[in-house]
Amino acid sequence: MVRHITSVAESDLDDRLSGLIGYWAGKRQGRRFPARADFDPLELKPLLGHLLMVDVVRGPEDQLRFRYRLFGSEFVFYHGADMTGRWLEDIANPGFRDELLDFYRSVVTEGEVRTLSYDYLRDDRRHRFQAVLLPLAADGKTVNIVLGCGVPVESVPI
Helix, strand or coil: EECCCEEHHHHHHCCHHHHHHHHHHHHHCCCCCHHHHCCCHHHHHHHHHHEEEEEECCCHHHHHEEEEEEEHHHHHHHHCCCCCCCCCHHCCCHHHHHHHHHHHHHHHHHHHHHHHEEEEECCEEEEEEEEEEEEEECCCCCCEEEEEEEEEEEEEEE
16 A cells, blocks of 8 residues: 655765666756656666656647556565556556656656655555656657656665
């Protein structure tokens, strides 16, 4: 079970996430957003299990849908299911799903990095995670993928 999402100041982020934001910024190379093709998985090896990639699917009347292209093994473990190939709307917890949709929409429409915190309740523990959502664009302008990374920062008994 997942508890609600809150925003986190970039200055309070885990070093791994701050490093990923710096890596993302370095890949921009004068463009507003880097492209998926700019990323080498080997350069992200320490974070691979913590990564997700979400395709942005644009529908009529600017409707946005989100499909998981990659759902890292750490997400599978805590979420309890592999969402690869599935829609964000398929997330069973409606409160969490709706909050997450709002974050993804803002990354796409505002073109800004989003930083967040959320809790997983699992095995009689509360696992606090911090995460970043980063916009990617094949053309450097129109966000077509959201790169996400979530890392555990605290685990306490409940």
